[in-house]
Amino acid sequence: MITGEIKSKIDNIWTILWTEGSTNPLTNIEQLTYLLFMKDLDKAELMKEKDAIALGLPYESLFPEDKQNYRWNQLKQLGSADEMFTLVQQEVFPFIINLKGNDEETAFSRYMKDANFLINKPSTLQRVIDIIDELPTDDKDMQGDIYEYLLSKLQQAGTNGQFRTPRHIIKMIVALMQPTPEDSIIDPAMGSAGFLVSASEYMRANHNELFLDEKLAEHYHTEMFHGNDMDSTMLRIGAMNMMLHGVDNPKIAYRDSLSQDNLETDKYSLVLANPPFKGSLDYDSVANDLLTTVRTKKTELLFLALFLRILKPGGRAAVIVPDGVLFGSSKAHKELRKKLLEENQLNAVVSMPSGVFKPYAGVSTAILIFTKTSSASKTEKVWFYDMQADGYSLDDKRTVVEDNDLPDIIQRFTHLEEETERKRTDKSFFVPLAEIQENDYDLSINKYKEIEYEEVEYEKPEVILEKISILEDEILKNIADLNLKIGEK
Structure with missing residues (x-):
C-alpha cells in the first residue's frame, strides 16, 4: 500500500x-x-x-x-x-x-x-x-x-459513476475467472485498462505455453484484449498501460458501448468490468435491443443487458454492480434478475463492504459472476459470499489490516464442490433457484444469510433487585460515613 x-x-x-x-x-x-x-x-x-x-x-x-x-x-x-x-x-x-x-x-x-x-x-x-x-x-x-493515488486527484472523479476499481479487487476478480489463452476478453468501460492489464499479467504468470505457440502468441497480442471508453485521455493512458505490460496491439476503441453504433453480438468469451453506476445518459442514443431487454435509464442495468448480448454462448462475466441491482423493486430490476437466473446461469454473488471504494465513494457493491447459456438453461443454485474485509481499513485512510477475505473467496469459489454442505451462518453458502424465485428474485445476501446469536442467560429479576438493594445500602452507608468525617473536621 x-x-x-x-x-x-x-x-x-x-x-x-x-x-x-x-x-x-x-x-x-x-x-x-x-x-x-x-x-x-x-x-x-x-x-x-x-x-x-x-x-x-x-x-x-x-x-x-x-x-x-x-x-x-x-x-x-x-x-x-x-x-x-x-x-x-x-x-x-x-x-x-x-x-x-x-x-x-x-x-x-x-x-x-x-x-x-x-x-x-x-x-x-x-x-x-x-x-x-x-x-x-x-x-x-x-x-x-501510485497510479491510483494520482487518479484520486481528479476532482470530478465519480461525477459519471467512474469510480476507480482498487487493484487488489481487480486481481481477485481475474483470479476467480481464471482466463485461458483462448479467451477473448473485453471491458466495455475500460478507463485506464486495469482489468485488461491484470488479465494480461495473469496470462503471463499462469500460461507459459502462450509464448511457445505462435498462434496463441499472435492471439494474445492482437485479439485477446478489447476495451471501449469515451474519454480519449483514458484511451491514451490505457494504450500506454497495455504496451508497458507487453501487449502489442490491444483492440481498444473510442466508443459508447451502450449506443446504437455498437453492433457487437455473441463475440467475447469473458467480460471483466466495473461499469458506471450513474451519470449522464443520452436515452435516445441507447441501442434499441438493450432497451427491449430492459427498459430503463439506469446505466448499470443497461450494461448488464449489454454483457449478455456481447458474450458468446458459454461466455462468462464477472462484473461489479451497485447493491441496488440485487434488490431493486422496479420492473426493470426484476426482469433483468429473472433473465440472469432463468435464461442464463448466475454462478455467484459476492457482497462487498461499502468501504471498498473509499475515499472515492462509500457505495455498497457486489460482484456478479454469470454464464451466458445457449438455451433456456436455468440456474440451479447461486453461491453467495459475504465479504467483510479486503485487507484494508474500510474508512477513508484505507490502511493495511490483517483481516482479508480475498484469499478465502478465491479458494472457496475455485472449489465449489466443497461448498454444498455449508450452513447459512457461514460466510459462503448456496441458495437454490426456487427459493430466490419465491423471494421475488432478490439477490441481496441478507435475505438468505442466517445470523447466529449467542444465548445470554440473565439472572432472575428478584435476584437483580436484591443486588441493587445491597448496592444502594452500601452507597448510602458510604455517604453517611463521608458526612460524618466532614462534620468531625
Whole structure:
C-alpha cells in the first residue's frame, strides 16, 4: 500500500504543476503518465537487454544507437534544465508517441497521435523528473497504487459513476475467472485498462505455453484484449498501460458501448468490468435491443443487458454492480434478475463492504459472476459470499489490516464442490433457484444469510433487585460515613 512519504512526493509534484498554472487535474495526470511511461519503458528495455545477454540471444533495442540519450537513465542525469526541456519537448516526446510508427494501426499509435506535451517550464520539468525518479515504480503493485493515488486527484472523479476499481479487487476478480489463452476478453468501460492489464499479467504468470505457440502468441497480442471508453485521455493512458505490460496491439476503441453504433453480438468469451453506476445518459442514443431487454435509464442495468448480448454462448462475466441491482423493486430490476437466473446461469454473488471504494465513494457493491447459456438453461443454485474485509481499513485512510477475505473467496469459489454442505451462518453458502424465485428474485445476501446469536442467560429479576438493594445500602452507608468525617473536621 502506498505510504505517506510517497503520497507526499506525489502531492509535491501536484503543487509544482499547479504553481506553474496547470490547474486541470486530468491534463496533469496525462502529463505525469507520459513521464512515468518514459521511465518504465527504459526499465523494461534494461530487463530485456539483461535477459538477452544471459541467454546469449540477439536483441534490438527500441532506442537506436544514436538515440540512447532518450532513455530515462541518461535523460535524468542532464544537469541543465534548459537542455533537458529542449530534448524532451523536441525529440524524446515525439519519439515516444511514434514508437509504433505512423502507418501501424495499433491502439498505441492511434491514441497517442493527438498527445501533447504541456509542461511549459524547464525548471518544472526537471523538478518533476527528479521526484518521479525517486518513486518506487519497480513493483507492479506499488506502481498501481501510485497510479491510483494520482487518479484520486481528479476532482470530478465519480461525477459519471467512474469510480476507480482498487487493484487488489481487480486481481481477485481475474483470479476467480481464471482466463485461458483462448479467451477473448473485453471491458466495455475500460478507463485506464486495469482489468485488461491484470488479465494480461495473469496470462503471463499462469500460461507459459502462450509464448511457445505462435498462434496463441499472435492471439494474445492482437485479439485477446478489447476495451471501449469515451474519454480519449483514458484511451491514451490505457494504450500506454497495455504496451508497458507487453501487449502489442490491444483492440481498444473510442466508443459508447451502450449506443446504437455498437453492433457487437455473441463475440467475447469473458467480460471483466466495473461499469458506471450513474451519470449522464443520452436515452435516445441507447441501442434499441438493450432497451427491449430492459427498459430503463439506469446505466448499470443497461450494461448488464449489454454483457449478455456481447458474450458468446458459454461466455462468462464477472462484473461489479451497485447493491441496488440485487434488490431493486422496479420492473426493470426484476426482469433483468429473472433473465440472469432463468435464461442464463448466475454462478455467484459476492457482497462487498461499502468501504471498498473509499475515499472515492462509500457505495455498497457486489460482484456478479454469470454464464451466458445457449438455451433456456436455468440456474440451479447461486453461491453467495459475504465479504467483510479486503485487507484494508474500510474508512477513508484505507490502511493495511490483517483481516482479508480475498484469499478465502478465491479458494472457496475455485472449489465449489466443497461448498454444498455449508450452513447459512457461514460466510459462503448456496441458495437454490426456487427459493430466490419465491423471494421475488432478490439477490441481496441478507435475505438468505442466517445470523447466529449467542444465548445470554440473565439472572432472575428478584435476584437483580436484591443486588441493587445491597448496592444502594452500601452507597448510602458510604455517604453517611463521608458526612460524618466532614462534620468531625
